[in-house]
Amino acid sequence: MTDTPNxxxxxSRIDTGRVLDFAREYGVLIIIGMLLVGLSFAxxxxxxxxxxxxxxxxxxxxxIIACALTLVIIGGGFDLSTxxxxxxxxxxxxxxxxxxxxxxAILAGPALGFLLGAINGAIITGFGVHSFxxxxxxxxxxxxxxxxxxxxxxxxxxxxxxxxxxxxxIGLVNVAVIVLLLFGAAMTLLLNGTTFGRKVFAVGGNxxxxxxxxIRTNRIKILTFCLTGMAAGLAGVISVSRISMAEPQAGTxxxxxxxASVILGGTSILGGSGAVWxxxxxxxxxALIGNGFNxxxxxxxxxxxxxxxIIVIAxxxxxSARRR
Amino acid sequence: xxxxxxxxxxxxxAKSFGKTRxxxxxxxxxxxxxxxxxxxxxxxGKSSVGKIIGGYYSADEGTVEIFxxxxxxxxxxxxxxxxxxxxxxxxxxxxxxxxxxxxFLGKESNRASFLARGDRARFEELERTCGFSLNPDAKVATxxxxxxxxxxxxxxxxxxxxxxIMDEPTSSLTEDExxxxxxxxxxxxxxxxTVIYVxxxxxxxxxxxxxxxxxxxxxxIRTDPTAGETKQSLVDSMLGEAAEISWPELPPRPLPSVAxxxxxxDVSTDTGLSGISLEVRPGEIVGLIGLVGAGRTELGRAxxxxxxxxxxxxxxxxxxxxxxxxxxxVENGVALVPEDRRKQGLVLTQTxxxxxxxxxxxxxxxxxxxxxxxxxxxxxxxxxHFGIVPNRVDGDVAFYSGGNQQKVLLAKWAVARPKLLILxxxxxxxxxxxxxxxxxxxxxxxASGIGVVLISSELEEVIALSxxxxxxxxxxxxxxxDTRGLTVEAALNxxxxxQGGEHMLAPQQQEAAQ
Numbered sequence: 001m002t003d004t005p006n007x008x009x010x011x012s013r014i015d016t017g018r019v020l021d022f023a024r025e026y027g028v029l030i031i032i033g034m035l036l037v038g039l040s041f042a043x044x045x046x047x048x049x050x051x052x053x054x055x056x057x058x059x060x061x062x063x064i065i066a067c068a069l070t071l072v073i074i075g076g077g078f079d080l081s082t083x084x085x086x087x088x089x090x091x092x093x094x095x096x097x098x099x100x101x102x103x104x105a106i107l108a109g110p111a112l113g114f115l116l117g118a119i120n121g122a123i124i125t126g127f128g129v130h131s132f133x134x135x136x137x138x139x140x141x142x143x144x145x146x147x148x149x150x151x152x153x154x155x156x157x158x159x160x161x162x163x164x165x166x167x168x169x170i171g172l173v174n175v176a177v178i179v180l181l182l183f184g185a186a187m188t189l190l191l192n193g194t195t196f197g198r199k200v201f202a203v204g205g206n207x208x209x210x211x212x213x214x215i216r217t218n219r220i221k222i223l224t225f226c227l228t229g230m231a232a233g234l235a236g237v238i239s240v241s242r243i244s245m246a247e248p249q250a251g252t253x254x255x256x257x258x259x260a261s262v263i264l265g266g267t268s269i270l271g272g273s274g275a276v277w278x279x280x281x282x283x284x285x286x287a288l289i290g291n292g293f294n295x296x297x298x299x300x301x302x303x304x305x306x307x308x309x310i311i312v313i314a315x316x317x318x319x320s321a322r323r324r
Numbered sequence: 325x326x327x328x329x330x331x332x333x334x335x336x337x338a339k340s341f342g343k344t345r346x347x348x349x350x351x352x353x354x355x356x357x358x359x360x361x362x363x364x365x366x367x368x369g370k371s372s373v374g375k376i377i378g379g380y381y382s383a384d385e386g387t388v389e390i391f392x393x394x395x396x397x398x399x400x401x402x403x404x405x406x407x408x409x410x411x412x413x414x415x416x417x418x419x420x421x422x423x424x425x426x427x428f429l430g431k432e433s434n435r436a437s438f439l440a441r442g443d444r445a446r447f448e449e450l451e452r453t454c455g456f457s458l459n460p461d462a463k464v465a466t467x468x469x470x471x472x473x474x475x476x477x478x479x480x481x482x483x484x485x486x487x488x489i490m491d492e493p494t495s496s497l498t499e500d501e502x503x504x505x506x507x508x509x510x511x512x513x514x515x516x517x518t519v520i521y522v523x524x525x526x527x528x529x530x531x532x533x534x535x536x537x538x539x540x541x542x543x544x545i546r547t548d549p550t551a552g553e554t555k556q557s558l559v560d561s562m563l564g565e566a567a568e569i570s571w572p573e574l575p576p577r578p579l580p581s582v583a584x585x586x587x588x589x590d591v592s593t594d595t596g597l598s599g600i601s602l603e604v605r606p607g608e609i610v611g612l613i614g615l616v617g618a619g620r621t622e623l624g625r626a627x628x629x630x631x632x633x634x635x636x637x638x639x640x641x642x643x644x645x646x647x648x649x650x651x652x653x654v655e656n657g658v659a660l661v662p663e664d665r666r667k668q669g670l671v672l673t674q675t676x677x678x679x680x681x682x683x684x685x686x687x688x689x690x691x692x693x694x695x696x697x698x699x700x701x702x703x704x705x706x707x708x709h710f711g712i713v714p715n716r717v718d719g720d721v722a723f724y725s726g727g728n729q730q731k732v733l734l735a736k737w738a739v740a741r742p743k744l745l746i747l748x749x750x751x752x753x754x755x756x757x758x759x760x761x762x763x764x765x766x767x768x769x770x771a772s773g774i775g776v777v778l779i780s781s782e783l784e785e786v787i788a789l790s791x792x793x794x795x796x797x798x799x800x801x802x803x804x805x806d807t808r809g810l811t812v813e814a815a816l817n818x819x820x821x822x823q824g825g826e827h828m829l830a831p832q833q834q835e836a837a838q
Binding site: 199211 | 630650651655662667668672673678685686689693736
């Protein structure tokens with residue numbers, strides 16, 4: 001798997017096995033590349049800085065969640081509550097921005113997400129219940145909280161000190177994109193450059209072995225859920241600040257999009273292997289398909305269908321790589 | 325040998341994984357009704373030959389004929405259809421099903437595909453043939469490795485396999501159980517079943533196999549009748565040089581006045597231990613001697629904090645431990661190399677380097693950030709020290725041979741420089757070269773002042789490698805022995821006597837079954 005493509009180029013004959021390995025390893029990037037080329041030919045308005053940055057900007061909240069969710073999934077867990085945490089953080093931040101302080105509101109979203117993630121983690125490790133079930137249930141609870149906070153109504157948030165996060169640009173680049181890049185870099189560093197990240201891989205790869213190596217596996221798992229909750233909270237705040245409206249139903253279905261993006265990128269659903277860049281690629285791939293449909297004016301009915309087919313192909317490719 | 329007498333004919337088979345060629349021009353004939361051993365060091369390719377015949381790997385070159393019919397694009401399912409069953413080193417059972425359900429998996433008694441009664445009767449009949457005394461209703465997940473292995477063997481027999489490939493069948497069985505397995509193999513042979521027997525236990529091979537094929541570096545060195553062989557002659561062929569079978573010399577025993585590094589007084593656990601009292605001194609190798617199920621593994625786990633101690637006193641370096649966790653144990657300098665290296669020891673999704681670093685991440689990091697250069701240097705040094713093959717810092721541990729996987733695990737704890745090292749079956753299923761290296765490691769560790777607890781089902785090993793031993797049975801320590809003067813027979817006699825003659829009944833049960 002660590003074989004580099006130039007090794008095959010030095011051989012006199014083309015090593016099909018190695019080419020295939022490469023395709024499986026970087027499949028998601030290859031498909032993105034093909035889409036970029038294809039859409040550039042199909043439409044002049046596609047390959048422009050404006051359109052590409054716009055795609056990035058639109059995907060930033062989902063990509064932020066996917067970055068942190070990567071750690072949960074590598075650690076052998078699953079989080080179905082990110083959409084609901086997104087919703088609670090949205091309305092909490094909106095309410096705080098209107099009634100108290102906009103800067104406090106921006107900080108409160110991620111902080112609340114962190115706390116709700118900690119509750120997820122504590123239940124999962126404390127009772128030894130599978131994270132799938134726990135987060136399915138807590139997701140319902142969190143969504144209920146979001147509705148309770150606003151009484152089901154929307155909160156308009158038109159405050160300059162709050163909306164910069166989702167709307168401003170620095171030069172050409174949106175603040176949200178910069179936040180995504182920083183967050184993605186932080187998660188990558190955490191996963192690949194720290195002892196914490198090493199333990200996440202170990203817990204997901206073989207929990208028993210990690211435990212018998214003196215690793216406090218429960219603590220590691222709780223932390224991954226905290227980070228994902230925090231990411232969902234941050235994403236919620238960005239979204240509210242962008243549309244100037246906090247709604248309790250915001251982020252419905254986002255948890256599944258996030259999981260699909262992580263898996264589409266090639267992170268193993270079984271835990272133990274994966275990377276943050278993969279999840280971001282997964283998000284971008286789905287976003288590119290959507291953008292392509294808009295630009296080409298194709299019946300949007302085909303959008304979900306095409307997205308689904310591409311996910312199936314990518315996941316099947318990844319699975320065939322594991323089967324040796 | 326005439327054609328129909330050949331059960332499996334392997335001709336010029338070669339196999340590569342990526343750039344690594346693991347088998348070269350393998351040509352072997354396995355006769356019908358023969359017990360044919362494959363021996364060689366780890367990585368010699370003997371398990372791979374078994375896997376090709378069992379349909380788990382496909383050969384890149386060459387041909388395989390089963391009862392004269394050539395096979396191509398073979399799967400384990402096809403193999404079963406042709407009467408070939410493989411018993412793996414890494415067992416393949418469904419943990420959530422019962423023993424009986426596993427034995428008849430895919431061959432359940434049925435009427436028009438609906439499950440019907442009858443499996444129980446079939447199981448009892450099978451049990452009479454095998455004499456394993458397994459509880460048919462026990463969940464496989466609750467069984468020990470040795471018992472799981474018996475389930476695998478029963479499954480192969482239940483499928484009326486004509487060719488049974490056994491990969492290290494006795495590695496987790498006690499001598500007594502191994503004897504029973506060999507008696508069973510003898511009976512299978514009389515019925516014309518071919519047994520391909522992959523093992524590191526040369527005594528077992530010499531006593532129970534008809535012919536032996538010696539392999540080295542993915543090639544067949546020779547195939548000969550076992551009648552003319554000795555342990556030494558096999559070892560010489562395996563290593564390609566004359567080598568001695570010997571045990572390393574133990575370091576001097578610490579004085580009884582030295583304060584123990586670990587001390588237990590009247591310790592009990594929920595895992596079946598009761599009234600355990602022992603002490604381990606720095607520089608001392610203490611053997612836990614007993615049959616499978618005596619509680620040796622459980623004792624090792626309790627000392628490591630993997631299972632909670634419900635009553636009694638446990639002190640590490642004189643400090644009493646309450647609510648010991650594995651994390652605290654590691655911080656206190658305790659290390660455990662567990663018995664199942666793939667399930668409990670290694671993170672197979674990761675390479676060699678992170679596996680070696682796993683227990684000592686704080687030593688290769690600063691403020692929580694790993695120091696890649698320091699980590700690589702340390703991993704490379706320890707890989708060289710143990711002679712791990714392949715000599716790669718980021719090798720795919722999942723594809724290493726058993727011996728090299730075990731060395732990676734030992735390396736993980738060697739870099740931790742523990743004070744108390746608990747080794748559970750450290751040389752199970754590894755080849756002679758690795759085994760010798762592991763034995764040297766045990767002695768090295770003790771010589772550097774580490775207290776070592778050694779658990780092994782192979783009595784000869786635990787006796788030869790320890791200063792002192794505790795005899796265990798049914799979760800209790802019933803005696804302490806000076807292992808320097810102990811023989812395997814004497815140890816066995818004491819254990820059997822303790823068990824109230826339970827095992828003495830075994831031969832009678834076998835007679836009754838016949």
